[in-house]
Amino acid sequence: LTGFLRSLEKDFQEVIDLLKGDNTLEKFRTEYEKLYAVLKKSHENEKRLMEKCRQLNAELVVNSSKVASLSKLSKDDRGTISSMKTEIEKAWEMVDAAYEKEQKAKETIHSLQEEIARLTNSMEQESGLSSSQEYNISDLMKYKEEITKERDQLLSEVVELRQSLTQATEQQQDAERAKNEADQAIMQLQQEIQMRNNEVSREARKKEKMDKELKNLQAEIVNKQAEIKNLQQRIQNNKEEQLKMEQNLKEQKMLNEKTGKELEQFQMRNNKLVQENEQHSVMFQGVVQDLQKKTVELKARNEELTQMHLEISKMNKVRAVLQSKLRAAEEKKVAAGHERETLKSQISGLERVFQLIIILWFLLQNLNKATNAIQKQIDLVKLHEQSKKNLEEEIQNYKNEAQKQRKIIYQLEKERDCFISEASDLKQKVLQHLKDVEIREVKICDYEKKIEESEIKLKQQQNRCETMRTERNLYSKNLIEAKVEYFSLVFPSLLILCVFFFFLIYFYVVKRKVINERDVLGSQLIRRNDEVALLYEKIKIQQSILNKGETQYRQRMEDIRLLKLEIRKLRREKGILGKTVANVEELRQEVHHMRKELLREQTRCKVLEEELENPLNVHRWRKLEASDPSTYELIQKIQRLQKQLISKTGEVIEKELLLQEKEKLYVELKHVLARQPGPEAAEQLQLYRHTLREKTKQLKVRDAPCLWIRGCWVW
Numbered sequence: 039l040t041g042f043l044r045s046l047e048k049d050f051q052e053v054i055d056l057l058k059g060d061n062t063l064e065k066f067r068t069e070y071e072k073l074y075a076v077l078k079k080s081h082e083n084e085k086r087l088m089e090k091c092r093q094l095n096a097e098l099v100v101n102s103s104k105v106a107s108l109s110k111l112s113k114d115d116r117g118t119i120s121s122m123k124t125e126i127e128k129a130w131e132m133v134d135a136a137y138e139k140e141q142k143a144k145e146t147i148h149s150l151q152e153e154i155a156r157l158t159n160s161m162e163q164e165s166g167l168s169s170s171q172e173y174n175i176s177d178l179m180k181y182k183e184e185i186t187k188e189r190d191q192l193l194s195e196v197v198e199l200r201q202s203l204t205q206a207t208e209q210q211q212d213a214e215r216a217k218n219e220a221d222q223a224i225m226q227l228q229q230e231i232q233m234r235n236n237e238v239s240r241e242a243r244k245k246e247k248m249d250k251e252l253k254n255l256q257a258e259i260v261n262k263q264a265e266i267k268n269l270q271q272r273i274q275n276n277k278e279e280q281l282k283m284e285q286n287l288k289e290q291k292m293l294n295e296k297t298g299k300e301l302e303q304f305q306m307r308n309n310k311l312v313q314e315n316e317q318h319s320v321m322f323q324g325v326v327q328d329l330q331k332k333t334v335e336l337k338a339r340n341e342e343l344t345q346m347h348l349e350i351s352k353m354n355k356v357r358a359v360l361q362s363k364l365r366a367a368e369e370k371k372v373a374a375g376h377e378r379e380t381l382k383s384q385i386s387g388l389e390r391v392f393q394l395i396i397i398l399w400f401l402l403q404n405l406n407k408a409t410n411a412i413q414k415q416i417d418l419v420k421l422h423e424q425s426k427k428n429l430e431e432e433i434q435n436y437k438n439e440a441q442k443q444r445k446i447i448y449q450l451e452k453e454r455d456c457f458i459s460e461a462s463d464l465k466q467k468v469l470q471h472l473k474d475v476e477i478r479e480v481k482i483c484d485y486e487k488k489i490e491e492s493e494i495k496l497k498q499q500q501n502r503c504e505t506m507r508t509e510r511n512l513y514s515k516n517l518i519e520a521k522v523e524y525f526s527l528v529f530p531s532l533l534i535l536c537v538f539f540f541f542l543i544y545f546y547v548v549k550r551k552v553i554n555e556r557d558v559l560g561s562q563l564i565r566r567n568d569e570v571a572l573l574y575e576k577i578k579i580q581q582s583i584l585n586k587g588e589t590q591y592r593q594r595m596e597d598i599r600l601l602k603l604e605i606r607k608l609r610r611e612k613g614i615l616g617k618t619v620a621n622v623e624e625l626r627q628e629v630h631h632m633r634k635e636l637l638r639e640q641t642r643c644k645v646l647e648e649e650l651e652n653p654l655n656v657h658r659w660r661k662l663e664a665s666d667p668s669t670y671e672l673i674q675k676i677q678r679l680q681k682q683l684i685s686k687t688g689e690v691i692e693k694e695l696l697l698q699e700k701e702k703l704y705v706e707l708k709h710v711l712a713r714q715p716g717p718e719a720a721e722q723l724q725l726y727r728h729t730l731r732e733k734t735k736q737l738k739v740r741d742a743p744c745l746w747i748r749g750c751w752v753w
Contacts, residue, residue, distance in 0.1 A: 046074075046077070050070075050074050053070065054067065054070070054071070057070070066265075073258060080248050080251055083244075083248055084245060084248050084249070087241050087244055087245050087248070088245070090241055091238060091241050091242070091245075094234050094237055094238050094241070095238070097234055098234050098235070098238075101230055101234070146185060424709075488548070610707075613706075613709070614706060614707075617706050617709075
């Protein structure tokens, strides 16, 4: 591919070198450069996507290794929890043994204390004691001290065992927390893996799309090269015609030189008119530019209006279809609601049964975990199959949309060619009109120069008139003395006066013509201003219509969005209800089994309650209530803690049951979400809309010069 791109780049450089000389093919050269830039950009995007795919694959491998390590850790944590439970049981056994030893020691101490009391009483009664009796008392005292030491040791052992028990419970809690954290991390990693897989598939689709665009661009480049060859042939023909035109131009130059000499005489008169005309032309150009902008905006708004009307009609059709679907969905929802109420009543009965079977559930937990793992695997396989089907459907839809887009692009290219041909014709007409304007401006300059010359001569003649008046006054005074010279002086003065009056009449006629032309130009300007005002009013009306259309379009879009959300909710509810209906038979079977086991457990509970009400063995520690209250309180604390432990284990079992139910719900929701179209479809739709807008903008930009030329031609 890189070799092919290099060869394309060489061809591109050669073609641009050929086209640089010609100003006529400048538009074609810019379009060709744009095409090449698009091709280059698509190639860079392809490279970037390939690198991204590699990175995502690497991240997938890393995440899978993390998942494996976390699963191992969770298994290890489960092992540690089981070992901790065995250790706790051993500790409880040790505590019971120590408790029994302590009770035995306390009984012996109590019996010894009674003997000591009895002996002390006998000692008090007897005044004298023998040496053998003294020896027995000392032995008894030593024995008492040893027994107290043993009791202290046993108490310290009990304290240590309690501490170890608390540590073991804390370790168990820590292990359970670690297990929960590991499970959460596994879930997060699984979600990330799924996200990465989605991104990989998305990138693969983008790559396929870019490949298709690349092929299309290559085909367009081949077509453009063929067009370049045709244009080169046309250029050669144009050069031959240009040579002929140059010969004709030389002949016209000769004629122009002759006319130029004549035009130079009229340049002095035309300067004033040119200044006025320049001012008017500046005003006129500003008005024309504003008009062109407004016409371009008007056309764009009209196009947008037509598009909006089409989209609104489409949306109305879609809305009608969606409303019919909504009605059907509502009917289904009502039926599902009835079913749901019946199921709720059944579920409430089942929940009562489940509350009585918590102890039995703890025994069946391992079996459920295994079945859940198998079910998860089956669900994952189904999910993958469903996602595969969804992706195939999306690919088919994208292919259909791509074909539609190609047809639209082909039509737009045809229209572009037509507009280019019209633009070239309009350019030629504009150039001719500009030439005519330049010729007229040259004539006006000549006339202004001539007018200035005539005004200078007029001033000279006026000065002469004043001198003549002074001379006439002198001649009238010296009339009597200069009768002889009268005829010789009167004749040339009469000639001068005739010439002077002739020039005055000529300048007056020229001035009237210039004033008439100025009045005509002023009237034309007034008309143009009126037309501009009318156009502004029309533009305002169109803008108000456009704003109304935009508001209506937004309202329709919001209605469609709300309808889509309602449809999604109904689909989710339908899926959840369908799954619950499918599981009803299994739940009935389970209820049947549970009822049997419930009866067994109820009989056991009755037997245990009877034993509790009528105990066979009365507790021996009740004797300590009066003799040793501290140990009695400790025993009561131990019993309270045991009860709390039993209640906490029951709560843990309940929480685990709730967790399992939540996991089931999560899996069901996952299935429902997998069946529905994901956010990828919405993103790709947005991309297509964005590309369509860009294409329409490009077309508008290309049409703008054509509209400007049309406007100029109309002017």
